[in-house]
Amino acid sequence: MESVQATKQRFGIIGNxxxxxxxxxKAIQVAPTDISVLVTGESGVGKESIPKIIHSLSHRKHGKYxxxxxxxxxxxxxxxxxxxxxxxxxxxxxxxxxxxFEVADGGTIFLDExxxxxxxxxxxxxxxxxxxxxxxxxxxxxxxTDVRIVAATNVAMADxxxxxxxxxxxxxxxxxxxxxxxxxRERSEDIHLLFRKFATDFAQKYKMxxxxxxxxxxxxxxxxxxxxxxxxxxxxxxxISVLEHERSINYNTxxxxxxxxxxxxxxxxxxxxxKSDFSSExxxxxxxxxxxxxxxxxxxKLTLELLRNDDAGKVQEEHSGLINKIxxxxxxxxxxxxxxxxxxxxxxxEVEVLQTDVAxxxxxxxxxxxxxxxxxxxxxxxxxxxxxxxxxxxxEKNNGKRKAAADELxxxxxxxxxxxxxxxx
Numbered sequence: 007m008e009s010v011q012a013t014k015q016r017f018g019i020i021g022n023x024x025x026x027x028x029x030x031x032k033a034i035q036v037a038p039t040d041i042s043v044l045v046t047g048e049s050g051v052g053k054e055s056i057p058k059i060i061h062s063l064s065h066r067k068h069g070k071y072x073x074x075x076x077x078x079x080x081x082x083x084x085x086x087x088x089x090x091x092x093x094x095x096x097x098x099x100x101x102x103x104x105x106x107f108e109v110a111d112g113g114t115i116f117l118d119e120x121x122x123x124x125x126x127x128x129x130x131x132x133x134x135x136x137x138x139x140x141x142x143x144x145x146x147x148x149x150x151t152d153v154r155i156v157a158a159t160n161v162a163m164a165d166x167x168x169x170x171x172x173x174x175x176x177x178x179x180x181x182x183x184x185x186x187x188x189x190x191r192e193r194s195e196d197i198h199l200l201f202r203k204f205a206t207d208f209a210q211k212y213k214m215x216x217x218x219x220x221x222x223x224x225x226x227x228x229x230x231x232x233x234x235x236x237x238x239x240x241x242x243x244x245x246i247s248v249l250e251h252e253r254s255i256n257y258n259t260x261x262x263x264x265x266x267x268x269x270x271x272x273x274x275x276x277x278x279x280x281k282s283d284f285s286s287e288x289x290x291x292x293x294x295x296x297x298x299x300x301x302x303x304x305x306x307k308l309t310l311e312l313l314r315n316d317d318a319g320k321v322q323e324e325h326s327g328l329i330n331k332i333x334x335x336x337x338x339x340x341x342x343x344x345x346x347x348x349x350x351x352x353x354x355x356e357v358e359v360l361q362t363d364v365a366x367x368x369x370x371x372x373x374x375x376x377x378x379x380x381x382x383x384x385x386x387x388x389x390x391x392x393x394x395x396x397x398x399x400x401x402e403k404n405n406g407k408r409k410a411a412a413d414e415l416x417x418x419x420x421x422x423x424x425x426x427x428x429x430x431x
Contacts, residue, residue, distance in 0.1 A: 008034055008063060017055055020203050021196035025188040030059065036183050037063035042135060044120075044180045045158040047187035050235030056185055057116040057156035066154055069113030072106050077119035081420050084127050086143050095144025107140055107151045114154040120180065121161030121172060122418055128173045131155075135179045155180070190235040194228055200236060201227060204243035215253045217246055222257035230264055295392055394429050397422070401431070 010030050013019070019030065036043055037060045045053045054073065061071045079087050086095075090105030106115055117123075123131065134140050135155065139148050157180045166172040190197060201219070209216040219227060232238055242263050246255060396415065404410035412422040425431075 010034065013059060013063075017059060019052070019055060020200050021193055022199075023188060023193040023196050025186075026193060026196070029056070029185050029187050032183065032185050033059045034063060036060065036185075038065065040154055041182045042154075042180050043156045043183045043185060044177075045156065045185050045187065046163075047158075047160065048189045048235055049160045050237035051187040051189060052236050053158040053160075053187055054116070054118065056187070057114065057158070060156055061114040061116075061154070064114070064154065066113050070110045071114050071116070072110045073116040073118060074106055075118045077122035077418060077420065079420075080423050081124045084124065085130065088127065089130060089140045089142055091143035092145045095142075099144070102142075105140075105142065107134060107153055108149065110153050111151045112153075114156060117155060117157040119159060119161075120157040121159040121163065121166055122420060123172075124420075125171075125173070128176050132173065132176045132179060135176070190232040190239065197228055197232070197239065198224055200239055201243055204240050205247060208244050208247040212248060214247070217243075217250065217253050217255055219255050219260065220257070223255050223260040226257055226260055226264070393425070397425055397429070398431065 008016075010027050013030055013034060014021075019026075033043075033056050043056070043060060045056045047053050057073070058071070061067060074088070076084065085091075086099075086103065086105065088105050088107055090103050090108055091099050093099055093102045117131075130140060134151065134153070138150050138152060140151060141148060161172075163172060163177055163181075167174045167177060190200075198219075205217050234241070245263055246260070250259065252259075397411070400411040400414050401408075404414065408422055408426070409419050412419040415422065417425075
């Protein structure tokens, strides 16, 4: 069996952290088997190295190795990409196509971002894992495949299962062995080592002297939280290597390349953060919109009750809490002694809800329910318009780049693609 150190040298893995070494050791141990493996960890920790290690040390090493980014393939074509399709199966299917599971027969498939798979595709994948069978899109003929599956995700799978976004049975089939890679902030001894390795690589690539950090800069490097992990560290090292003329980097120079350095440094928090404490402007905007929508819905609910019930006193008694909420600010501003009078007047039986100065109006039961339907339709359209407006603004802000817009909106790129088709943008 190949040693951990030899494997790290072979695949260019830098670091001596015990958790990292244990993850590589597990990959080496599981490689000779056909057990399914799930690699977990934050984005940017290097999860793609583990399936390569497993494939190269397995009896399938001479077969094909295919890496598939499940989050980057639109929902409408993911089944065709993975399992293939027959000619005429859908619009644009001008010829029969083999999917990844057919092409990789006898080899290994790495399903990156497996947590982004749509539920129908999860069912198909479960069948492959259970008996090696699959159907091409548009075909009724069952095909067999002998493929080793290694999956990876940065999604909290327990939460995804609880929300119904991921099948629990598929999770247990994929995670026969779970290999977790630690985030960079938990590998403090490896951070400067990785920086030096990247600095050397970029010096050779761009044919310039290697950059070095002074003691204060090293301290800052180790304190930074590194939310993007190894990928972020590599990116910043490359920026400094290319842009700085001075090869000795001090604290202030490095600080200029670290985004929001103050908020990324470790901090001791004495009290638990309140759920309503939002971390971004987008979340605050969503909260305001939802609060406004809830208030409007409450007001519409009260109006409908008044329309459907001739007994205003009964309505006032049943919805006293809602009435106080709606008119609390107006009543608070009224002179003393007028507050009760204001509320009583608003719900007085003598006030005709739909009366005009021209002629009294007779409101039938049919009219009341028609009015209720109009209110519901208006509310639905209002939500759609807000969603459409947010999507348009985000796409314009990010120059049409769907991935950046999806990140800003807090949704997956596939969901954004579906919304774009839905609204015909």
